[in-house]
Amino acid sequence: MKNEQENQCVIISGESGAGKTEASKKIMQYIAAVSGEGQGVDRVKRCILESNPLLEAFGNAKTIRNNNSSRFGKYMEIQFDKGGAPKGGRIRNFLLEKSRVVGQQKNERNFHIFYQLISGISDDLRQEFLLDKPESFYYLAQSGCTTVNGINDVSEYEDTMRAMDSLNISKDIQYKIQKLLAGILWLGNINIVDSNGKSAIEDDTILGVAAQLLGVEKDQLGTCLTVKVTRMRGDTMTTDLPPQKAMETRDALAKAIYSRLFDYIVAAINLAMESKESDLLVIGVLDIYGFEIFDNNGFEQFCINYVNEKLQQLFIELTLKGEQEEYKKEGIKWTPIKFFNNKIVVDLIEARRNAIISALDDTCAMMHNAEPEKCDGKFQDRLKTISNVHLMPQQETFTVKHYAGDVNYTTSGFTEKNKDLLNLNLIDLMKSSSDAFNVSLFPEDTSGSKRPTTAGHKIKKQACELIDALISCAPHYIRCIKPNETKSAKDFDNKRVKHQAQYLGLKENVRVRRAGFAYRREYDSFFRRFRILHKDLRNFTGSDEEGTKVLLEKIDIPADEYQFGTTKLFIRQPETFFSLEERRERIFIDAAIKIQRYFRSWKLRKYYAELRQQAAQLYQVSKQRRRVSINRVFVGDYVHYLDNPQLVAAMKPHASEGGVIFSDTGLRPVKKKLFGHRMQEVYLLLTPQAFYQLESVKINRRQHQIQVTSRVPFKSISKISMSTLGDNYMCFHRLSEAEPDLFFECEHSTELLTILNDQYTAAINNALDLVFADNFVYQATAKGKKKTAIFVENEKYKWEPNVSGKSSQWKIEITPHLPPDTEPKCIFAAKKKEPTNIQRVSLQPRYENRRASIIQPTLAKKEVTRSSGGGGPSSPSMPSRAPPPPPSKKLVQYVKCCYDYEAASESEMTIVADQYYILITKDSTGWWHGASLDESTSGF
Numbered sequence: 001m002k003n004e005q006e007n008q009c010v011i012i013s014g015e016s017g018a019g020k021t022e023a024s025k026k027i028m029q030y031i032a033a034v035s036g037e038g039q040g041v042d043r044v045k046r047c048i049l050e051s052n053p054l055l056e057a058f059g060n061a062k063t064i065r066n067n068n069s070s071r072f073g074k075y076m077e078i079q080f081d082k083g084g085a086p087k088g089g090r091i092r093n094f095l096l097e098k099s100r101v102v103g104q105q106k107n108e109r110n111f112h113i114f115y116q117l118i119s120g121i122s123d124d125l126r127q128e129f130l131l132d133k134p135e136s137f138y139y140l141a142q143s144g145c146t147t148v149n150g151i152n153d154v155s156e157y158e159d160t161m162r163a164m165d166s167l168n169i170s171k172d173i174q175y176k177i178q179k180l181l182a183g184i185l186w187l188g189n190i191n192i193v194d195s196n197g198k199s200a201i202e203d204d205t206i207l208g209v210a211a212q213l214l215g216v217e218k219d220q221l222g223t224c225l226t227v228k229v230t231r232m233r234g235d236t237m238t239t240d241l242p243p244q245k246a247m248e249t250r251d252a253l254a255k256a257i258y259s260r261l262f263d264y265i266v267a268a269i270n271l272a273m274e275s276k277e278s279d280l281l282v283i284g285v286l287d288i289y290g291f292e293i294f295d296n297n298g299f300e301q302f303c304i305n306y307v308n309e310k311l312q313q314l315f316i317e318l319t320l321k322g323e324q325e326e327y328k329k330e331g332i333k334w335t336p337i338k339f340f341n342n343k344i345v346v347d348l349i350e351a352r353r354n355a356i357i358s359a360l361d362d363t364c365a366m367m368h369n370a371e372p373e374k375c376d377g378k379f380q381d382r383l384k385t386i387s388n389v390h391l392m393p394q395q396e397t398f399t400v401k402h403y404a405g406d407v408n409y410t411t412s413g414f415t416e417k418n419k420d421l422l423n424l425n426l427i428d429l430m431k432s433s434s435d436a437f438n439v440s441l442f443p444e445d446t447s448g449s450k451r452p453t454t455a456g457h458k459i460k461k462q463a464c465e466l467i468d469a470l471i472s473c474a475p476h477y478i479r480c481i482k483p484n485e486t487k488s489a490k491d492f493d494n495k496r497v498k499h500q501a502q503y504l505g506l507k508e509n510v511r512v513r514r515a516g517f518a519y520r521r522e523y524d525s526f527f528r529r530f531r532i533l534h535k536d537l538r539n540f541t542g543s544d545e546e547g548t549k550v551l552l553e554k555i556d557i558p559a560d561e562y563q564f565g566t567t568k569l570f571i572r573q574p575e576t577f578f579s580l581e582e583r584r585e586r587i588f589i590d591a592a593i594k595i596q597r598y599f600r601s602w603k604l605r606k607y608y609a610e611l612r613q614q615a616a617q618l619y620q621v622s623k624q625r626r627r628v629s630i631n632r633v634f635v636g637d638y639v640h641y642l643d644n645p646q647l648v649a650a651m652k653p654h655a656s657e658g659g660v661i662f663s664d665t666g667l668r669p670v671k672k673k674l675f676g677h678r679m680q681e682v683y684l685l686l687t688p689q690a691f692y693q694l695e696s697v698k699i700n701r702r703q704h705q706i707q708v709t710s711r712v713p714f715k716s717i718s719k720i721s722m723s724t725l726g727d728n729y730m731c732f733h734r735l736s737e738a739e740p741d742l743f744f745e746c747e748h749s750t751e752l753l754t755i756l757n758d759q760y761t762a763a764i765n766n767a768l769d770l771v772f773a774d775n776f777v778y779q780a781t782a783k784g785k786k787k788t789a790i791f792v793e794n795e796k797y798k799w800e801p802n803v804s805g806k807s808s809q810w811k812i813e814i815t816p817h818l819p820p821d822t823e824p825k826c827i828f829a830a831k832k833k834e835p836t837n838i839q840r841v842s843l844q845p846r847y848e849n850r851r852a853s854i855i856q857p858t859l860a861k862k863e864v865t866r867s868s869g870g871g872g873p874s875s876p877s878m879p880s881r882a883p884p885p886p887p888s889k890k891l892v893q894y895v896k897c898c899y900d901y902e903a904a905s906e907s908e909m910t911i912v913a914d915q916y917y918i919l920i921t922k923d924s925t926g927w928w929h930g931a932s933l934d935e936s937t938s939g940f
Contacts, residue, residue, distance in 0.1 A: 001281050002084045003581075004525070009284035009473035013311055014480030015404075015500065016290035017066030017487070023478050024076075024287035025052055031078060031283065036085035044086040046166050047273045048078060051091070054163040054269065057116060057156065058262050059093075061100055062109040062148050065485065071097040071111070072262070073288030073307065075466060079280040088275025092469075093266050094462050095289065095303055098259040099417075102188065102251040104143040105294075111258075112156065114140055115147075117181050120157025125175075129182035130209055139188035139254070167272040176437040180261060183213030184254050192225065192246040199226040199246040214257075215435035225250050229425040230369075249423060256422050257430070260441040284473055286311075286466075290480075291404045299417040302356075302409050303459050305402055306349050310463050312403050312505070313346050318475055320508055323516060330565030335515070339508040342403045348388045349400075350460050356391070356400075357456040359383060360418050364454055368419070375415035383411075404503045420455040479504055517563070517570035519577040523548050526569050533583050555583070608634030611754045616823055618754055622772035624726035624817040627927065633899045633913065634751045638664040639683060646706040647683065650694055654687065654711075662686035662755045666693075668744040669803050669810055677803065682709075684746055688759050689714060691732065693742055710742055714760050719769040720753070721776045723791035726817025727801050731778045731789065741778040743789065743810075745801075893919040895930065909939030 001008045010027060012020045032045040059072040073094035079087050104110060118131050118140075125131075134146040147153075164174050187210045191202040201207050201222050211218040226246045230237045241249060288311070289304040320339045327334040349356050359382040367375045376396075383393040390401040399408045430442040481500050484491040501507060521529075523544040531537045531547060534554045540547045548569055552562060563570045571577050612634050619625075641647055641663040651660060663686075667679040683694040683706065693710040712732050716739075721731040728749040732742040746752050757768045780787040787808060794802070794813035802813040896916050903910045909930065911917060920929045920938070931938035 001080065001283055002082075003529070004474075005082065005281065007282040007284075007473040008476065009282075009286065009470050010476045010478060011286045011311060011315070011470065012478045012480065013288075013308065013315075013504075014290050015065075015482045016063065016069055016292055018290055018480035018482035018500075020287050020290060020478075020480050021056070021060070021068060021070050023480060024285050027285050028052065028076075031086070035080070036083065038085065040087065041085045044078075044088060044273060044275075047269065048076075048086070048089060050163040050166040051076075051269045051273075052163075053156070053159040054167065054265060055091075057113040057160040058111060058265050059096065061097075061104075061111050062145065062151075064105065064108060065482075065487075067148050067150065067487065068112075070287060070289065071100055073286075075284055075286045075288075075469065077282045077284045077469075079275050079277075079282055081277070081280060087277050087280055089273035090270050091266050092462075092466070093262070094466070095300075095307065095459060096259055096262055097300055098255040098262075099300060101184065101255050101258045102139060104145075106143055107145045108143050109145050109148065110140050110143075112151075112153070113160065113181060114185065115153045116157035116160055117178060119153035120155075120161075121178065125178065129179060129213065130186070131182055137185040137188060139185055167269055169268050173437065176435060177261065179213055179435075180257065180438065183210055184257055186210040186213055187250060187254050187257075190225065190250055192243045192250065194243050199241055199243045201225070214430070215433035215438055216429055217432075220429060220432070224423070224425045224429045225253070227425065228423055249426070252422055253426050253429075256426070257441070264441060282473065284469065286470070291402070293405060293407050297407055297409045298412075299414050299455075301407070302400075302414075303455075305400075305404075305407060306357075306459070307463050307466075308404070309342060309346050309349065309402060310467055313342055314467055314470060314475075315477065316341055316343075316505065318471075319477075320505060320512055323512055326520070327516065330568055330570070332517075332563055332565055332570060337508060337511050337515070339505060340403070344388070345390050345400070345402060348386070348390055350463075354386050354388075356383065356386070357460055359386065360414060360456050361454050364415050364419050367415075372413070372416040376411045376413070379415055380411050403505075405499075418454045418456050420458075421452065479506060517572050518574040519571040520565075520568050522568050527551065530580055530584060532587055533580070555580075604636060605633075608636060608751075611751070611758060614758075615750050615754045618757055618770070619750075619772075619820065621820045622770075623722060623724050623820055625820065625822045626726045626728075626817050629748070629750055630818065630822055631899075631901050632748075632751075634754075636662055636751075636755070638748060641685070647685070647694070650706050650708055651685065651692070654690070654692075654708075657690065658688040660685050660687055661759065662752060664746055664748050664752065666744045666746040668742075669805070671805075671807060677805065679745075679803070682744060684744070684752065686752065686756060686759070689763060691717075691742075691756065693744070710739075712742065714763050717760070717768070719771050720756075721771045721773065721778065721789075722749075722753075723774050723789075723812070724772050724820070725774065725791050725793060725814050727791060727812060727814045729789070729791075729801075729812060731776065733778060737779065737784060738782060740781050743778055743780070743787075895919045895928075903939065909937055 012023050014020055028048050032049055035041065035045070055074065056068065056070075059070060059074075060068050061071050063069040063071075075092045075094075076089060077091075078089045081087050100108075100110060109115065114137075115134060118134055121129070121131060134140040140146060161174065169177075186206060189206050190210060191206075192199050193202050194200075204218070204222075207222055208218045211221045214221070226241055226249075228239045228241050228245075228249070230239065288307060291308045292301045292304050294301060316339065320337070321341065324334065324336060347355065352358060360379055363375055363379040363382055367378055370378075380393065380396065380398070383391065383398050386393075392399040392401075394408075396412065397408050397410050399406055427442050427444055431439055433439050481497055483497060484493045485496070527544040527547045530551060531540060534551060536554065537547060537551055540550070542550075545564070549564070557576065561572050561576045563572075612632070616625075637660075639647070641660050647663075662684075664684045666682050666684045668682055669677050670680045671677050680695070683692075685692040685694065691712040691714075692708055693712075694706050695709045696704045697707045697709075699705050712734065716734050716736060718733045718735045721733065723729065727745070728747055729743070729745045730749055730753065734741055753770075760766075760768045774791040775788065777786050777788050779785070787810065790809060790811050792811065792813050793816050795815050796802075797813050798815045804811045804813075894916050895918075897911045897913055900913045901911045909932075916933060918931045918933060918935065920931060922928050927940045929938070929940055
């Protein structure tokens with residue numbers, strides 16, 4: 001849908017109990033899981049998922065073949081925006097089996113909601129509605145089955161009520177729905193008997209309970225059940241009904257109430273999922289009755305099998321027939337495959353003349369006031385006039401040869417169910433209800449004389465509308481196969497499965513798919529989608545067909561994998577198409593990663609440039625500045641953290657802290673056992689929540705491992721001490737005396753301190769406490785041993801500080817540096833290209849055996865050769881004198897700069913990162929004297 005911007009639909013078909021409802025639920029769950037997020041999106045997802053338990057409660061029931069059989073058909077359309085985020089939805093319901101409300105076959109159940117209501121309702125409502133066990137109600141007890149293994153009616157009642165809450169059905173409406181359901185149950189307990197040749201209510205108490213729950217007068221309800229009102233040509237006629245007809249009238253009222261209540265539930269779901277946006281894409285999921293063949297098949301089975309016949313015709317038209325016709329139209333070489341086209345059966349049922357539905361409607365129109373038995377007989381006679389090899393009329397039955405097998409239908413009750421009429425006095429009764437909700441379910445105007453449409457006509461219209469909706473989408477099929485009739489796992493009936501595969505046309509479909517092409521697309525659509533796979537075609541100006549041919553040649557698709565049609569490209573194997581999609585997706589992923597990398601790099605460089613400007617303010621004119629670092633560009637990662645698997649593994653337990661934002665190596669002085677000291681290298685890492693010190697620890701004779709030796713959460717830092725001199729030493733003091741303070745040297749101490757202060761302020765909402773002193777005490781061990789750090793100026797140590805000391809103190813001697821009030825200059829320039837004639841050398845500074853400078857030299861040595869004057873070796877017999885030594889040539893040293901630096905005085909020289917310069921001399925202070933490659937400028 002997203003790729004092609006085309007509506008899609010999924011058609012789920014199969015026998016009753018084959019798993020169609022479960023398949024549709026899995027599809028809904030998948031769509032909800034993979035689609036986008038957001039407040040509006042989450043609302044639609046919730047409605048999609050919560051609609052399932054609600055519709056199952058009111059529309060599903062236990063049958064002989066299936067414990068959770070859908071007794072209605074639904075087509076759910078989920079609406080998406082162009083990006084694939086769900087924005088709304090709509091449900092169309094078909095063919096609710098409302099006759100199940102008043103009667104079920106043996107070992108079946110009524111709709112789930114009735115058993116949920118009785119089992120899960122609160123005690124207060126149970127007492128108010130006078131509800132008892134299911135066996136107390138005729139509509140639930142007549143089948144002899146009230147419970148089902150694996151179904152918990154109490155928990156499912158809770159799911160149903162929760163679904164109503166999620167779909168914005170108010171508590172008041174929920175109460176009225178439950179009250180109406182209880183009214184239906186009590187309506188079924190009304191028994192009508194013969195009293196002196198007239199129908200009479202056997203128990204007025206039951207009549208009163210039913211009337212009270214329906215919100216109508218008791219006497220009016222009794223009259224409506226026993227008297228029929230007919231309006232003809234402006235006249236109103238009343239007829240006393242015999243007991244049997246009165247009982248049928250009672251059942252008709254119960255079916256009408258439940259059917260309209262179900263329609264209200266569907267409308268409430270649609271209202272909750274309604275989207276006000278236009279131009280939306282759609283994914284439709286069709287879950288409808290499976291094909292049904294029972295011992296006694298009536299009008300309901302006829303309607304169900306008719307819709308399944310229509311769906312099978314659609315499958316044939318779009319796959320078996322449509323695909324082969326497309327090959328012929330496009331000029332593709334093809335050997336036709338024969339198949340059974342069930343259009344002749346569909347025409348037998350729905351054609352305008354000489355068809356079953358038209359004969360049924362004509363009979364009902366001609367004999368609308370006749371007795372049902374006479375109408376059924378007349379309908380049977382009409383069927384005998386229809387000439388079709390797939391119809392075989394008998395005495396009181398008729399057989400239709402459906403695609404799934406022969407089905408014998410009993411004509412008894414066909415005409416009465418097709419009329420689908422409700423006595424006018426029953427409609428007026430419900431319109432007089434004291435409950436406005438009940439009145440809203442019966443909006444008909446009973447004063448008119450227009451003849452209502454028949455059930456057959458409605459079903460035919462709905463089926464045609466459904467087919468039109470499916471044709472407007474790209475179809476996908478799920479064929480559910482029922483493996484057995486025992487409802488058991490691991491029971492596979494080969495004969496039954498083979499029969500289903502045959503009548504579903506799967507064998508012919510597989511043959512067509514094997515011999516045909518898995519993917520076909522118009523040239524413009526294909527070329528527009530995949531031209532990005534080759535850079536030479538991104539600005540192609542030829543026709544789409546020419547571009548498609550060039551593209552397939554350039555990306556090395558074998559010629560036997562595709563054929564060119566008149567207007568379309570046909571690709572044989574799905575793997576070939578999937579490889580194209582994978583290549584296309586990889587290009588977009590690589591582009592996205594590249595964009596992200598450049599953006600993050602720019603964002604970090606900008607962030608570090610801003611932090612560098614803040615460094616001078618952070619020192620508060622309290623510490624001397626080093627010339628080599630005052631204008632240094634902040635980099636953040638000096639140890640290539642992500643490329644060091646040991647460091648990443650050591651920090652994995654702390655990955656939830658937001659990642660490493662600064663990494664460097666440092667040195668900490670360590671006292672030797674006998675005398676003197678050594679400088680131990682450590683890793684210094686910073687996250688948004690804590691500071692880490694890591695060391696390489698020996699775990700056996702041959703193996704070392706990097707481990708976290710100290711973790712200092714921001715909230716545990718009491719202060720940070722530094723000297724006022726130009727050294728790089730710093731000390732982290734902790735609040736707790738149970739852990740030692742950290743004393744170390746970091747080459748990029750200014751950068752570390754600036755980033756730490758920024759993160760500390762964001763996390764703690766308080767400024768970092770900095771102390772500048774040339775003499776401070778810190779806790780060296782966890783046992784409380786104190787040590788003093790003393791800093792002294794000494795011009796003798798210009799290259800690096802001199803560290804000495806004893807067990808109780810360290811003495812650090814350092815040469816004087818720039819004054820504390822020296823300000824850095826703003827440098828945030830784009831990198832420039834390096835000279836093409838200079839060898840490129842990586843000069844990332846690292847701690848090795850000594851301190852590293854911001855630049856490191858590399859020698860470009862020129863070999864000097866000298867040949868003998870004779871052009872060959874000298875003769876051994878001839879005296880020879882040694883050639884004079886060649887004139888000495890001064891080697892030129894070239895260096896590449898890692899950072900930008902702008903000259904702060906006339907004696908200095910501005911340098912640019914990644915540019916090469918000539919190194920003239922190295923000053924003992926650590927400054928180097930150099931010149932540009934053209935020697936136009938020079939300086940320190």
